[in-house]
Amino acid sequence: MQQQQQEDEQQQPWRMEEDDDAEIGYIDRAAENTLEQHKRVLEEFERKREARGIVVPVDDAQVRKQLRKRQVPVTLFGEDAYDRRERLRLILALELEKADKEEEEEEQRRTTGTSKVLGDEKHTETFYTEGTARLRAARKEICIYSLHRAKERIAQEKRRIQALRAFSEQEKDKIDKDDFELASAWQEERKEFIKSAQYMTVLSSQFGDERPITGIRFAPNQQLVATCSWSGNIRLWNVSDGNERTVLQGHTERVSSLAFSPRPVSSRCFLLASAAADNTARLWTIDCNDCSVQKTWVLRGHTARVTSAEFHPSGKYLATASFDHTWRLWDVETRKELVVQEGHSKPLYKVSFQVDGSLAISAGADCGARLWDLRTGRSVASFLGHGKPILTVDCSPDGYHFATGSEDHSIRIWDIRKKRCVYTIPAHSALVSHVEFHENGHFLLSSSFDKTCKLWSTQGWVLIKALIGHEDKVMCCNASRDGRYIASCCYDRTWKLWGVEKSLSQEEDNGLWCDGDRMETQDGFL
Known part of the structure; x- marks a missing residue:
C-alpha cells in the first residue's frame, strides 16, 4: 500500500497536501465569517450615533x-x-x-427623468496654469517610469491570479510550470508569515528620547532603525543590539515624519528625509558604515508645519504635506520645488504615492482624500466617508487599493478603479495614528492611541496579530522589508522591536544595501 501511494505522488507532481491547503486558507475562511460581523458592528455604531x-x-x-x-x-x-x-x-x-x-x-x-427631457445643460470651464520646463520634464519622466512599472506589475499579477484560480478549480493540469512555481512560492511565503506572526513578541525595548517619539523607519539595509521626536532630533539605532549609533541635529522644532529613499545615493550612502514643525523638510545623506552625515539640505517653501515627507518610488522626487493646506513636490537632485498643489480646505497630514509612481494620494483634516495624477497634475477623484480627520494613508502594492486611518477609530480600504470605499475595518478603540501596507502584499500594519499595533490580512481584512506591550499611545510603526521585524514608537518616549523570539546574532552585519533581488555587500553584489 505504501509503495502504491509513493507511485501516485510521483505521477502527480503538482499535487499539494490537504493539510497545507488548510493552513494556507484558514485566514480566508475566517474572513468570510468576519465580513458580516464587521458590517453589523459598523451599522449599529452609525445607528446609535444618529439616535443620540x-x-x-x-x-x-x-x-x-x-x-x-x-x-x-x-x-x-x-x-x-x-x-x-x-x-x-x-x-x-x-x-x-x-x-x-x-x-x-x-x-x-426625478433627476434622471428631468435630464432625459431637458438634456444636460450644465457647462463647465477648466483653467490651466502653465508650468515650468523643469516641471514638464519631471512629468514626462514620471510617465515613462510608471508605464514600465505598471506593465511589469500587471503581467506578474495576471500570472499569479490565473495560477491561483486553477488551484481553486482543481485544474492543475492546465497550469504552466513557471506559473505554478510563482503561485506556490507566493502561497508558501504567505503561509509562513501567518505562522510566524502568531509568535511575534517584544525583542527589545529602548528609551529613545527626552520627548515623545513621533516617527520610526527601518533603513534600507535593515540593520538600522531611525526615530524622530518632538525634541527635534533624529536618532539612528542598531537593530541587532538596540544601541544608539548617531544623533542628527538640525531641526529647531518637533520632527513629525521620516522617510528613506528607495534608491541609494552611492554604494555606501543612503538618503533620509525628515519633516518638522519649523516649516521645513530636510534631506540627509548618511554613510552606511559609521552613520556619519555626509551632506544635509533644507527644503523651504511651506508656510506652516510640515507633517510628512514621502519619496516617489523612483527616488528622484519627494512629496511633503503641510498645515498650509498644500502638498509640494520637490526634485531630490536639485532640491528645487516643482509644484505647489492646492485642493484641500484644511491642514494635510499625509501624502502617499501609488506603487507605479503615476498617482499620489493626499489626506487631511477635511475628512477626505484626494487622488492626483502626477503625469497631468489633475485631481482625479475625491474619497469621502470618514467622519473625522484622516491622519494617515498608504497605497497597496497591488496598485489599485489604498488604506486610510482616521480619528474615528476606523481604517477604510478604497478601490481606485471603483472610486469608493470597498471595506471598513473597525480596527481600534482610539484614533488610528499610522497605516502601512507591506511590500509583500500579505498584510496591513496599523498603530493606534489605544496602545496597540495590529496586523491585518489583505485577504478578507482579518486580524492576524495584535501587538500589545506599549504603556501609552503608539505614534507610528514600520515593518522591515523582509517582514521579519516590526518597529513601533510610543508617546512615553520608548520604541520597541517586535519579531519571532530567536537569536539576532545570526544576522551578519555585511549587508549594506538591499535593492530588488540583489544585495550589495563589501564584496560586491550577490
Missing part, C-alpha cells in the same frame, strides 16, 4: 404611547423607563434612515 441626536419625550407615558402607535411591544422583560426611552430613540433612528433612503431614490428618479 434625536429628541424623544421624557414622560414615560408619552414614550409608551409612541411605542404603541408604532405597533411594537410597549415594555420588554426587565426594561425600565430609561431603557424604553432608548429603544424608542433607536426605532426613530431606523425610521429616519428609511425615509432618507426613500427620499434619495425619489430624487434620483
Whole structure:
C-alpha cells in the first residue's frame, strides 16, 4: 500500500497536501465569517450615533404611547423607563434612515427623468496654469517610469491570479510550470508569515528620547532603525543590539515624519528625509558604515508645519504635506520645488504615492482624500466617508487599493478603479495614528492611541496579530522589508522591536544595501 501511494505522488507532481491547503486558507475562511460581523458592528455604531441626536419625550407615558402607535411591544422583560426611552430613540433612528433612503431614490428618479427631457445643460470651464520646463520634464519622466512599472506589475499579477484560480478549480493540469512555481512560492511565503506572526513578541525595548517619539523607519539595509521626536532630533539605532549609533541635529522644532529613499545615493550612502514643525523638510545623506552625515539640505517653501515627507518610488522626487493646506513636490537632485498643489480646505497630514509612481494620494483634516495624477497634475477623484480627520494613508502594492486611518477609530480600504470605499475595518478603540501596507502584499500594519499595533490580512481584512506591550499611545510603526521585524514608537518616549523570539546574532552585519533581488555587500553584489 505504501509503495502504491509513493507511485501516485510521483505521477502527480503538482499535487499539494490537504493539510497545507488548510493552513494556507484558514485566514480566508475566517474572513468570510468576519465580513458580516464587521458590517453589523459598523451599522449599529452609525445607528446609535444618529439616535443620540434625536429628541424623544421624557414622560414615560408619552414614550409608551409612541411605542404603541408604532405597533411594537410597549415594555420588554426587565426594561425600565430609561431603557424604553432608548429603544424608542433607536426605532426613530431606523425610521429616519428609511425615509432618507426613500427620499434619495425619489430624487434620483426625478433627476434622471428631468435630464432625459431637458438634456444636460450644465457647462463647465477648466483653467490651466502653465508650468515650468523643469516641471514638464519631471512629468514626462514620471510617465515613462510608471508605464514600465505598471506593465511589469500587471503581467506578474495576471500570472499569479490565473495560477491561483486553477488551484481553486482543481485544474492543475492546465497550469504552466513557471506559473505554478510563482503561485506556490507566493502561497508558501504567505503561509509562513501567518505562522510566524502568531509568535511575534517584544525583542527589545529602548528609551529613545527626552520627548515623545513621533516617527520610526527601518533603513534600507535593515540593520538600522531611525526615530524622530518632538525634541527635534533624529536618532539612528542598531537593530541587532538596540544601541544608539548617531544623533542628527538640525531641526529647531518637533520632527513629525521620516522617510528613506528607495534608491541609494552611492554604494555606501543612503538618503533620509525628515519633516518638522519649523516649516521645513530636510534631506540627509548618511554613510552606511559609521552613520556619519555626509551632506544635509533644507527644503523651504511651506508656510506652516510640515507633517510628512514621502519619496516617489523612483527616488528622484519627494512629496511633503503641510498645515498650509498644500502638498509640494520637490526634485531630490536639485532640491528645487516643482509644484505647489492646492485642493484641500484644511491642514494635510499625509501624502502617499501609488506603487507605479503615476498617482499620489493626499489626506487631511477635511475628512477626505484626494487622488492626483502626477503625469497631468489633475485631481482625479475625491474619497469621502470618514467622519473625522484622516491622519494617515498608504497605497497597496497591488496598485489599485489604498488604506486610510482616521480619528474615528476606523481604517477604510478604497478601490481606485471603483472610486469608493470597498471595506471598513473597525480596527481600534482610539484614533488610528499610522497605516502601512507591506511590500509583500500579505498584510496591513496599523498603530493606534489605544496602545496597540495590529496586523491585518489583505485577504478578507482579518486580524492576524495584535501587538500589545506599549504603556501609552503608539505614534507610528514600520515593518522591515523582509517582514521579519516590526518597529513601533510610543508617546512615553520608548520604541520597541517586535519579531519571532530567536537569536539576532545570526544576522551578519555585511549587508549594506538591499535593492530588488540583489544585495550589495563589501564584496560586491550577490
